Amino acid sequence: xxxxxxxxxxxxGLIGSSVARAARATQAAGExxxxxxxxxxRARVLEIGVADRAEDTLAKAVEGADLxxxxxxxxxxxxxAGRLAADLAPGATLTDVGSCKEVxxxxxxxxxxxxxxxxxxxxxxxxxxxxxxxxxxELFHNRWVILCPNPSTDPAGLERLTAFxxxxxxKVESMDATHHDLVLAVTSHLPHLIAYNIVGTAADxxxxxxxxxxxxxxxxxxxxxxxxxxxxxxxxxxxLNNKGAVLEILARFIEDLHMLSRAIRxxxxxxxxxxxxxTREIRRGVIAAGQETAEPNFGxxxxx
Numbered sequence: 166x167x168x169x170x171x172x173x174x175x176x177x178g179l180i181g182s183s184v185a186r187a188a189r190a191t192q193a194a195g196e197x198x199x200x201x202x203x204x205x206x207r208a209r210v211l212e213i214g215v216a217d218r219a220e221d222t223l224a225k226a227v228e229g230a231d232l233x234x235x236x237x238x239x240x241x242x243x244x245x246a247g248r249l250a251a252d253l254a255p256g257a258t259l260t261d262v263g264s265c266k267e268v269x270x271x272x273x274x275x276x277x278x279x280x281x282x283x284x285x286x287x288x289x290x291x292x293x294x295x296x297x298x299x300x301x302x303e304l305f306h307n308r309w310v311i312l313c314p315n316p317s318t319d320p321a322g323l324e325r326l327t328a329f330x331x332x333x334x335x336k337v338e339s340m341d342a343t344h345h346d347l348v349l350a351v352t353s354h355l356p357h358l359i360a361y362n363i364v365g366t367a368a369d370x371x372x373x374x375x376x377x378x379x380x381x382x383x384x385x386x387x388x389x390x391x392x393x394x395x396x397x398x399x400x401x402x403x404x405l406n407n408k409g410a411v412l413e414i415l416a417r418f419i420e421d422l423h424m425l426s427r428a429i430r431x432x433x434x435x436x437x438x439x440x441x442x443x444t445r446e447i448r449r450g451v452i453a454a455g456q457e458t459a460e461p462n463f464g465x466x467x468x469x
Contacts, residue, residue: 167195168329169232169258175223175245177201177210178396179291180262181236182300184333185215190302193332200226201297209297223249232258232329239263240402243272250276258282258326264349264399265407266313266342274315282322285313285342288335289353293394306334313342350410355418357400358411360392 172194174181181199188194199216200223201207207219220226227233227249235242242261253259259281261269266285273283290308292299310330314323327337340348367378367386378386404411428436 168193168325168332169230170195171198171230172196172232172234173198173200173227173230174216174234174236175200175226175249176236176238177206177215177219177297178236179295179299180288180304181234182210182215182297183290183302183304184234184236184262184288184300185210186300186302187305187333188329189215191332191334193329194232198226198230206297213297215297215300224252227252227254227257229254230257232326233260235259235261235263237261238396238399238402239265239268239406240398242269243275246272246276250278253278253281255280256282258284258322260284260286260312260326262286262288264353264403266311266345268406270313270315270342279317282319282326284318284323284326286326286330287311287313287345287349288330289349290335291395293391295396295399303334305330308335310335310337311345312337312339313345314339315342346407346410347413350407350414354403354407354411355414357392357395358404358415359418360389361400363389364393 172185172188174185174197177185177199181201185197185199189197196218197216198218198220199207199210200220201210204221207221210216210219223245231254233249233253235245237245239261242263246259246261259273259276259278260283263269263285264287266287269285273285276283288305288308288310290304292304312323312326312330323339330337363386370378425437425440427433
């Protein structure tokens with residue numbers, strides 16, 4: 166039996182199309198309806214069979230849906246939620262897939278719809294690719310989905326949404342929205358900021374030609390370029406909407422960077438070795454937790 170009889174996915178990019186594909190593959194949703202502001206994307210969604218219907222208005226997309234998933238850039242989630250709030254069926258669940266949760270929690274609270282289950286959510290999964298063709302049903306397998314209920318959230322609504330994500334193969338945990346934003350600032354947002362910065366720095370160096378950067382890209386720089394290839398609109402909105410937490414973690418990072426600079430300048434090899442040993446253990450912990458592979462070259466196809 167499906168967890169939800171009719172699901173509406175608003176936004177058919179990587180995450181939105183993956184939710185639709187995964188829900189179809191696992192029969193977590195009966196009918197799957199997609200809305201996207203782009204007529205081209207709506208046509209492509211139907212062409213590749215991601216959804217049963219692709220509607221050209223929000224009202225038609227959410228009509229009769231008992232689950233609505235907002236898969237738009239986080240900067241417009243509040244606006245989109247406000248536009249469709251009046252059309253949501255009583256008892257429906259409204260959630261999202263954005264990387265920032267406090268701003269979404271505030272937007273959901275402002276809707277004035279106590280008769281729905283408004284639960285911010287964040288599947289901690291993705292790739293650097295975007296668009297409806299980039300999605301795949303297995304994206305959420307063994308990945309965490311963080312849900313951010315508020316104190317008044319109906320436990321039954323939370324349990325049902327948890328069951329949906331579990332059906333899609335994810336592991337689910339509940340977390341306060343403010344705490345979520347601080348944790349993700351460390352584990353996701355700052356790493357992306359560093360990647361964008363280091364790739365931009367390499368591109369701006371006048372003493373190194375672009376051809377040399379490409380030709381001599383070692384594994385570390387290559388991995389930075391993969392992260393820096395992520396959707397620029399999405400990440401612009403992430404940094405602007407999680408500004409407080411990102412700036413807090415960035416300040417701590419800069420302090421630690423100054424410490425490393427001093428250690429290198431004064432030849433303090435013991436300090437460097439101690440840090441590098443500790444961080445290697447963290448890497449091993451990530452692998453042990455099943456969040457990465459221990460295969461050589463990160464499991465990449467050597468022919469790729």
